Amino acid sequence: MSKHYQILIIGGGTAGIMVAAQLLNKKRHFAIGIIEPADTHYYQPAWTLVGAGTYDYDKTARPMGDIIPKGADWIKDFATGFKPEKNLVSTKSSGDITYDYLVVAPGLTYDYSLVPGLGEAIDKGVVCSNYTDPIHTWKVLKNFKGGTALFTQPTTPIKCGGAPQKIMYLAEHYFRKSGVKSKTNIVFATNGGVIFGVKPVAETLMNVIDRKDINLRFGHQLKKIDADKQIAWYALGDNQSEYNHKDIEVSKEGDLVGIHYDMLHTAPPSVAPKFIQDSPLVNDAKWLDVDHHTMQHNKFANIFGLGDVAALPTAKTGAAIRKQVPVVVDNITLLIDHNKIGTKSYNGYSSCPLVTDYGKMVLAEFDYQSNFTPDPQLKKMLISDSSKEHWRLWILKKYMLPYLYWNKMMKGKDV
Incomplete structure (x- = not known):
């Protein structure tokens, strides 16, 4: 039965x-x-x-x-x-x-067939993803000695659209602390045409990009990974543009553009x-x-x-x-x-905690119309504008949210 x-x-x-x-x-x-x-x-x-x-x-x-x-x-x-x-x-x-x-x-779930070569390369060598093996990501950051640090994402929807750039901001801070920043070019290649879809948050993040000297490459559609040669291959979309150019090694193959990397972090293609x-x-x-x-x-x-x-x-x-x-x-x-x-x-509410440094965070909260919709509760934490970087938001991310998750959300209590 x-x-x-x-x-x-x-x-x-x-x-x-x-x-x-x-x-x-x-x-x-x-x-x-x-x-x-x-x-x-x-x-x-x-x-x-x-x-x-x-x-x-x-x-x-x-x-x-x-x-x-x-x-x-x-x-x-x-x-x-x-x-x-x-x-x-x-x-x-x-x-x-x-x-x-x-x-x-x-x-x-993840469908690696959408980016040929990624399935074989991910979580091995210098290719990492916080989505699949964050312990390996940390190994890659610790072993990085300079060169091109490429952060990218697939063209599919992914969990938390901000996650591929959060690790980039933390990596830059770590490279500064470990002394390899001066020998490093950080590149963010994304299919999108803006750093973030919510205006006040995007303004803050562009200031972070400037402070951290990051090269943005928009309109880059990740097509395949060549792990042996350490090249990520992209098709260029109509919205292709660049911000804060860095002179990095680039190859051509037909219509595709290849960015050479010394470390690569990506989100897997998601379905x-x-x-x-x-x-x-x-x-x-x-x-x-x-x-x-x-x-x-x-x-x-x-x-x-x-x-x-x-x-x-x-x-x-x-x-x-x-x-x-x-x-x-x-x-x-x-x-x-x-x-x-x-x-x-x-109403389409979602939120992306965008960590911008060890000890700093922006909280992007928005609805279906990409309106910035901050939680009034943040005022209790003495945060007047969560679209700006704040150390209290870092405390929220690292300590308060995990506590609320296990002890309230998972038990069906109102949060």
């Missing part, structure tokens, strides 16, 4: 755990199952700091069994497919599971997991097709999606999930009780 749950959740990451915890906190008798194959739950926002040698990697990990809320069943398995018209999810080894309501939050892409639940771009404000699936009324897998035009961050979860929880509860969803609406 296939198992049945009133509410079935796919994913034991930030989104799945918060939804389960907030539902269970309502002190109702919901039968909740969480499908999650991993043994460990990571607090990934701290990996930026791990990569810069200022946070302990082990402190970012907790056993999944300790994180799954009491009262929810942990189905330690992989979801493999959907039959939404039958309210059914297939799994790798636990058979079919049926549900009244489904919450889809498996996060995203929805294959079982999501192959399902009837996705849009044309192969992300989960949900309403941007209610988080309800656009075709199946008893399915909700949130987190990194959702096709939402905002940054994929834990901060975004924090605002999405109450909307999903409210809507499911009202559907159960009254057969209609509520009026809570997600």
